[in-house]
Every structure is written in C-alpha cells, then in structure tokens.
Amino acid sequence: MWFKHLHLYRLHGEFALDAAALEGALEPQAARPLGGADARRLGWTAPAGRLGGGQLLHEIQGHRLLSALRQERLLPxxxxxxxxxxxxxxxxxxxxxxxxxxxxxxxxxxxxxxxxxRAFVRSQKVDLWWDTRANLIGINASSRSRCEEILDLLRETLGSLKVTPVTSQTLPIRAMTTWLGDAASRPADMQLGDQVELKAKGDDGVLRARQVDLDSDEIQQLLESGRQASKLALGLEGRLSLVLHDDLALKSLRFGDALIEEADHADDGDDALARLETDFILMAQSLSQDITRLLEWLGGEAQKEPSALQGAS
Structure with a gap:
C-alpha cells in the first residue's frame, strides 16, 4: 500500500460527489479484460483486489483511494x-x-x-490518493505521462476535471542547489541524504552520485563550477525520506520506522481489507503533513493565475 513515488496535482473548483456517488461513477469505467484486438485498456480496479469484494473506492476521513489498471499487449x-x-x-x-x-x-x-x-498482456496498477479537504491529488507513478493517463480517466469518469501540477514559489532546482551548497540555509527539520544529480548549464551533461557525502569538497567544487542540483535525497525529521526532483516529483519514498510500526501494531484482526485501509489512512495523513512542510521549505505553493488554468489537464 505504501506509495513509492508521488506526483502532486492541485484541484481547482468544487466537487460535490460523495463517496457513494463517486463509486457509482467509477463503475462504468471499471477495468475489463482486453478484447482480442485491443492493444491497451485503462479502467478502475479495486485497490484491495479480490479481498475488497470489488470495492472501487475507499474513503476514510476525507482521504480517497482509487486504483487504475493499465493493460497493454506487448507485440515486439x-x-x-x-x-x-x-x-x-x-x-x-x-x-x-x-x-x-x-x-x-x-x-x-x-x-x-x-x-x-496472442501477444503477452502486461498489467500495471496505479494508485491515486485524493485529499478532499486539501483539494490535492497524488499519483503513485514513476512518470508524469502515466499520471496524465490516470487524470484523463478520472476526467472522463467525472465529466470534467481541472487540475494543475503543484508548483512552488521557489524553483526546486534553485532551492536544492542552495541547500546543498550552504548548510546554514537548510531548515532545522531537514536531513540531507546521500544521493544527488547535478546538471551543468551548458552541454556538459549530468553527474549522478549515490552513497556519497553531499557536504564533501568534491560536491562543493562541482557547485562552484556552476552545476545545479536537479535531484536531491532529503529526509523530514525521520518521518519520510525521498528524492526531490526539479519538477517537484517525489521519488523513492520511504516512510519512517515509527509510522510503519504504528501500522504493524494496529488492531486489524488479521483482516486484509482493514489492514489496507489502516495503512492508507496513516500514509495519507503523514503525506498531508509532510507535503505541507516540504512546500514551506520551498517558499510555499505558487498560486496559479486564472489564465494559467486554461487548457490545464
């Protein structure tokens, strides 16, 4: 259940659908087996699989969990x-x-x-978290293009959907470069990781480093030569570790031990469905807090002008 990656989108406008109405809207777009001539298909599937009895939506304390099933025939x-x-x-x-x-x-x-x-069918489940109180959607996918497919499916399901990628007042690449080069600029609750990607302004390519001391002289020399941090491993007070990308994508998410232990000790009566919902609400509540804090590090969320929303996905 625990998300590995997260792309964030801001919802614009009001959505009055309650859980029952939304689940009813999901059903016509539910995943179906690929037909013989179908190359690909995308539809909603039960987040809990067979254990959930076909339930397409889980909503707990304003947090919604949906899952899309992407099926594609592979014909080399x-x-x-x-x-x-x-x-x-x-x-x-x-x-x-x-x-x-x-x-x-x-x-x-x-x-x-x-x-x-006769081609082999590859299936991929993509989870979507919808924070109805914060008007925020997060998609557990590694690529932005896969997220756009899921948003298109949600748009078709709802009839309309106005969303834009979450952006920050301070560009992530600028903030990450500052944090990396100046330890005093780092927020008190920030922990620097051991992974970085450095881009050159010209055509000198990209340098990637893993399991390194990011405060080392070698890293500082690269920054002084004009390189900028386009990816940076960070931690939030032991609650969450991640790799922040220059488009504000959050990759390689790892939740803190205390949160995982809380989930493990929850009384779910060995009910797999209850376990999924427990894990989900604990993750969602934690992400809500951590995303808010991350945006504070970046100077707050950038507000979209009305004109910027025209043609938004």
Whole structure:
C-alpha cells in the first residue's frame, strides 16, 4: 500500500460527489479484460483486489483511494518484422516480382492484427490518493505521462476535471542547489541524504552520485563550477525520506520506522481489507503533513493565475 513515488496535482473548483456517488461513477469505467484486438485498456480496479469484494473506492476521513489498471499487449516489432520478411519473400518467389512499399504496409497491418490476440498482456496498477479537504491529488507513478493517463480517466469518469501540477514559489532546482551548497540555509527539520544529480548549464551533461557525502569538497567544487542540483535525497525529521526532483516529483519514498510500526501494531484482526485501509489512512495523513512542510521549505505553493488554468489537464 505504501506509495513509492508521488506526483502532486492541485484541484481547482468544487466537487460535490460523495463517496457513494463517486463509486457509482467509477463503475462504468471499471477495468475489463482486453478484447482480442485491443492493444491497451485503462479502467478502475479495486485497490484491495479480490479481498475488497470489488470495492472501487475507499474513503476514510476525507482521504480517497482509487486504483487504475493499465493493460497493454506487448507485440515486439522484431516478431512482426520477421513474419513480414517471410511473407514478402514468399510473394516475391511465387510471383517473380518485388513487393511494393504500400503492399508491405498493408501486410504489416494484417500481421499485427493477426498476432495481437496472442501477444503477452502486461498489467500495471496505479494508485491515486485524493485529499478532499486539501483539494490535492497524488499519483503513485514513476512518470508524469502515466499520471496524465490516470487524470484523463478520472476526467472522463467525472465529466470534467481541472487540475494543475503543484508548483512552488521557489524553483526546486534553485532551492536544492542552495541547500546543498550552504548548510546554514537548510531548515532545522531537514536531513540531507546521500544521493544527488547535478546538471551543468551548458552541454556538459549530468553527474549522478549515490552513497556519497553531499557536504564533501568534491560536491562543493562541482557547485562552484556552476552545476545545479536537479535531484536531491532529503529526509523530514525521520518521518519520510525521498528524492526531490526539479519538477517537484517525489521519488523513492520511504516512510519512517515509527509510522510503519504504528501500522504493524494496529488492531486489524488479521483482516486484509482493514489492514489496507489502516495503512492508507496513516500514509495519507503523514503525506498531508509532510507535503505541507516540504512546500514551506520551498517558499510555499505558487498560486496559479486564472489564465494559467486554461487548457490545464
């Protein structure tokens, strides 16, 4: 249940749907098995799997948990090419002529359609946390593009959805570079980790370092040469450790031992569904506090002007 990554989005406007109404809206967009000719499909699935009895939404104290199932057939281009080459060779041998480019394109489409039902299906579940009190959505995905797919599904489910990526008053790359180069600038409750990515302003590429002393002379020399921190491992008073990215994505999340122990000692009666909901609410409450604090480190959240919301996802 514990999220590994987090992309944050600010909700704009009011959403009056209660839990029952929202679950009813989710059902028509529920995940279905891929049809024989379907290359991919995205739909809502039960966060607790079979243990949840098909329940598509969990809402606890204003925090909502949804899960999307992304299914995709994997048909390697090399397999299609091999079959295409064989068919082209057969035609040319039997008819004594060269197969045209247009014919090859048509053959390739036919082969893809024939092989697609037999292609291996890869499934991926993506969890979404919706803090209804803070009007905040967090998606547990490694890439921004995957998040946009989930938001598109939510938009289709709700009929409309106005969200923008959360941004800060101080650019993360500027703040991270300052924290890295000046220990006195670091907030008292910040713990520096052991991982960093440094970008050069020119074309000198990117330097990545893991398990290093970030206060070392080598790191400081790189900063003095003009490099900036585009990723930085940080901790919040032992509650949460993460790698902050320059687009405000939070990666490699690790929750503090005290929170994990609290979840482990919760009285759930060995009920797997109760365990999931306990883990979720503890995680969600912790994230709400830690995100607020992280944004304070970055000078607060940047307010979107009305014009900036036009065409927002």
């Amino acid at each position: 281009a090399s397999v299609v090419k091999e079959e295409l080459d064989e068919r082209v060779a057969d035609i040319e041998a039997q008819e004594g002529r060269k197969v045209t480019r247009k014919e090859k394109t048509t053959l390739k489409e036919q082969i893809t359609e024939e092989l697609m039902p």
